[in-house]
Amino acid sequence: GQSLEQPSEVTAVEGAIVQINCTYQTSGFYGLSWYQQHDGGAPTFLSYNALDGLEETGRFSSFLSRSDSYGYLLLQELQMKDSASYFCAVKLVRGNTPLVFGKGTRLSVIA
Amino acid sequence: EAQVTQNPRYLITVTGKKLTVTCSQNMNHEYMSWYRQDPGLGLRQIYYSMNVEVTDKGDVPEGYKVSRKEKRNFPLILESPSPNQTSLYFCASRRQGADGYTFGSGTRLTVV
Numbered sequence: 001g002q003s004l005e006q007p008s009e010v011t012a013v014e015g016a017i018v019q020i021n022c023t024y025q026t027s028g029f030y031g032l033s034w035y036q037q038h039d040g041g042a043p044t045f046l047s048y049n050a051l052d053g054l055e056e057t058g059r060f061s062s063f064l065s066r067s068d069s070y071g072y073l074l075l076q077e078l079q080m081k082d083s084a085s086y087f088c089a090v091k092l093v094r095g096n097t098p099l100v101f102g103k104g105t106r107l108s109v110i111a
Numbered sequence: 112e113a114q115v116t117q118n119p120r121y122l123i124t125v126t127g128k129k130l131t132v133t134c135s136q137n138m139n140h141e142y143m144s145w146y147r148q149d150p151g152l153g154l155r156q157i158y159y160s161m162n163v164e165v166t167d168k169g170d171v172p173e174g175y176k177v178s179r180k181e182k183r184n185f186p187l188i189l190e191s192p193s194p195n196q197t198s199l200y201f202c203a204s205r206r207q208g209a210d211g212y213t214f215g216s217g218t219r220l221t222v223v
Contacts, residue, residue, distance in 0.1 A: 033211065042201060043154070045211025087153060098144060098169055099212070103153035 002026045004102035006088055011108045012078055020073045020105045022088035031091040032064050032071045033099065038084045046073070046086075075107075083109045113138045117202050117215035124192055124222055132187045132218050134202030142205045143185040144169070144212070145177065147198040154201065160185055192222040 003025040012018040022032065031050040035043040049055055049064035049071060061074040075082055085106050089099040115136045124130055136143065144159040146169075156169030160179040174196055176188040185204075189196060202215040 031210075042214040042216050043203075043212075044214070048210035089154075098156045098159050100156075100170075101146075101154040103151065 002090070002092075002100045004088055004090060004100065006086075006102045006105045008103070009106045009108070011110060012075075014078055014080060014109055014111050016078050017074065017076050018078060018107065020075075020086050020088075020107065022071045022073075022102055024069050024071075024088070024090050024102075026090050026092060026100060028092040029066065029069070029090060030094050032062070033089045033091065034060075034062055034073045035087045035089060035101075036084050037087065037104070043087060078109050080109050080111070083107060113213070115202055115204050115213050115215035117200075117218050120216065120218060122218065122220050124220070126193055126222055127191050130189050130192060130220075132189075132200060132202075132220070134185045134187065134215060135183050136185075136202075136204040136213070137183065138204065138206065138213065139182065140204035140213075141182070141207045142212075143179065144203045145175070145185070145187050146201045146203065147171065148201060148217075149198050157187070157200075192220075194222050196220065197222050 006022045033048045034046040037043045047062040054063045059076045064071040085104040087101050087104045089101045118133045141162050145157040146154040148154050155171050157175050158177040160166045200218045203212040205212045
């Protein structure tokens with residue numbers, strides 16, 4: 001089976017930095033994605049890592065260590081609008097294949 | 112506007128009454144997929160399609176059917192809905208070679 005573990009909830013203060021971890025045990029691994037979902041909304045794509053290292057996109061960064069089967073999403077300069085659920089998702093093989101999603105981390109940003 | 116369109120957004124139906132949730136994308140994406148989202152379980156894949164006339168089962172296909180007769184459309188069919196299919200459903204699509212998926216706005220289905 002496939003297993004992706006992420007914390008269920010995280011709370012952080014506006015303006016701070018927060019890291020959301022994801023560890024995976026899957027039958028294959030080609031890349032790790034992150035998605036954001038606001039309450040009542042659709043998931044939206046944030047980032048994708050296929051290689052080890054850090055990818056930066058504005059206030060958001062994503063990191064991958066394939067040897068540790070581990071990745072994280074880093075959110076800097078937190079804003080109230082960042083309150084949402086964040087999902088990591090593994091692409092199992094190359095090509096047009098499904099994603100396996102984690103159960104999500106609910107981030108609450110407080111003043 | 113590039114988008115994935117699902118209809119209906121909300122649906123309440125009775126057990127056993129066949130229904131179809133439509134999904135259409137205007138981005139010429141090869142890949143389309145259906146997910147269901149339940150509290151505490153995240154997103155679980157129902158079916159996916161890599162191109163026209165090519166479909167395959169995901170993790171939770173029981174009780175669902177799909178078809179991909181045209182590239183833009185990927186309807187989800189529940190032949191005999193049951194209460195355990197009450198859920199929030201998302202359709203998603205992706206262009207071959209792209210990293211991210213575009214999701215539709217979701218369909219909240221209640222089966223009573």
